[in-house]
Amino acid sequence: MDREQWRQVVEAATRAPSIHNTQPWSFTVAGNRLDVRADPARALPALDRSGRQRIISCGVAVEFALIALRAAGAEVAVELLPEPADPELLASLTLTGSREVAESDRALGAAIASRHTERAPFQPQAVPAEVVDGLQRAVAAFSVWLKPITETDEEVATAFLLSRAEEIEQSEPEYVAELQHWMRTDPAAVDGIPVGAVLEEDPATRPSNWLIRDFVVGSRPGDRSPFHSPEDPDAPPPPVERPAVVLLGTDNDDAMAWLTAGRGLGQVLLRVTVAGLAASPLTQALDWPATRAQLGTRLSLIGHPQMLLRLGYPGGDRSPSTNRRPLADVLTFAE
Ligand SMILES: Cc1cc2nc3c(=O)[nH]c(=O)nc-3n(C[C@H](O)[C@H](O)[C@H](O)COP(=O)(O)O)c2cc1C
Structure with a gap:
């Protein structure tokens, strides 16, 4: 080459x-x-x-x-x-x-x-079971398992731990400072999260049963929730999105397991893209040892959760893709 x-x-x-x-x-x-x-x-x-x-x-x-x-x-x-x-x-x-x-x-x-991370609400259309089956087979090649969160009690436990983790994060000054350090208002920024790629409204009031990560903790100008549209206070709330949520995990929890989880995640993200779907990670509950361990217990997992993903058909308003650092910053030719 x-x-x-x-x-x-x-x-x-x-x-x-x-x-x-x-x-x-x-x-x-x-x-x-x-x-x-x-x-x-x-x-x-x-x-x-x-x-x-x-x-x-x-x-x-x-x-x-x-x-x-x-x-x-x-x-x-x-x-x-x-x-x-x-x-x-x-x-x-x-x-x-x-x-x-x-x-x-x-x-x-x-x-x-x-492919890019899609945080905007998905269409109500369900993700076909055969797509999820295909993902399970694809990650098995990496010794990674993929568990769809479908049972009501599992869904409730997972959604609860996500909000619990989000609460912990918002009260941790170091976490908030780090997040703010990686948020970008300049659309030409080559790394970090552009404000345009995250939702304006408060994730807690978003019409979804799944709480996505809040990237603008403490700096939201006001309630822009679609539930509280100031133009028409009597408007019915929009349909609640019901994405497929899947948990990827591994038997071990060391660098090799994390690498293979990443490889499996790469396959999942590209396969869902090929199927016309989009994804966004919901990893708050996995950030903290306590909520991560509780997730394992509440879902009776044998092994270690590595990634929680929300999957669905993207709506009309797609999130923009984010920039990358120039190749010259990351690639060296050894000869
Ligand atoms: C390990 C990992 C954890 C992530 N956790 C979250 C998350 O909790 N919430 C979220 O909205 N995005 C999450 N992301 C998505 C990143 O923010 C996103 O990949 C990055 O901003 C680049 O954007 P792109 O995926 O659209 O290219 C995560 C990505 C990775 C690889």
């Missing part, structure tokens, strides 16, 4: 979602090998003390790089955490030959550019 082809692959990898759009990664191309490293300088010590969500974010980038390489006809060998003495080196992807590109490889590769 020439440098331009490698640039395209790394460009695809950087389209991965990351916690607060921190893009906590860097890439090195050395001959026929791509190394993916975590960048601890982009850590979130208040939200993500263990670095779990950082490694999951990088795991998605690894999977996106691999999918881009396969869509370009490359056969690739993947080694995860290849150097125990160098824990920031998360993966080495080595080209081993060429392969025929299947239509499904091409579709997944094309989905990388169109």
Whole structure:
């Protein structure tokens, strides 16, 4: 592969979602090998003390790089955490030959550019069970499990823990300061979360049974909830969205498990995009050891929850996609 082809692959990898759009990664191309490293300088010590969500974010980038390489006809060998003495080196992807590109490889590769986190309300249309079945099969290849939250008691417990975690976060000055540090008002900003990508209204009054993360804690100008439209106070409330909510988890809870959870998440996000669906993470309950452990107990999980995702058909008002750092900041050619 020439440098331009490698640039395209790394460009695809950087389209991965990351916690607060921190893009906590860097890439090195050395001959026929791509190394993916975590960048601890982009850590979130208040939200993500263990670095779990950082490694999951990088795991998605690894999977996106691999999918881009396969869509370009490359056969690739993947080694995860290849150097125990160098824990920031998360993966080495080595080209081993060429392969025929299947239509499904091409579709997944094309989905990388169109996927983005969709926080706006979904259409009421239900997510087909066969799509969720397909996701379960796809993540099983990574030893990751995917549990749809469908039973009422599980839904109630999960929704409760999400609000509990959101409450804890809003009362933690370090968490709020860190969040504000990563919010961006300049639309040209290359990292962080642009204000345009989060909802204006208070997530607590949004017509959904699922509470999405509040990114503008303490700085909301007033109640803009669609439930309290000042123009027409008698207007009926909009239909309550009922997204499919799925929990991804792993048997272990170490760097290898987080990386593979990220790879499974990458597959899930691209497969839902191919199916015409969109997703947004709801990870507040997993940020805090107490609510994360309670989720495990309340859902009788064997293993560790890694990612909670809301899935559905996007409505007319799509959230904008977010920017990425220039390739020159994240990619080095070793020769
Ligand atoms: C591990 C992880 C956790 C995340 N948690 C949340 C969350 O709780 N709420 C949310 O709205 N988005 C969450 N996100 C989405 C990121 O904010 C989003 O990926 C990032 O801003 C880049 O935007 P994009 O996905 O549209 O490219 C999470 C992403 C990752 C990888």
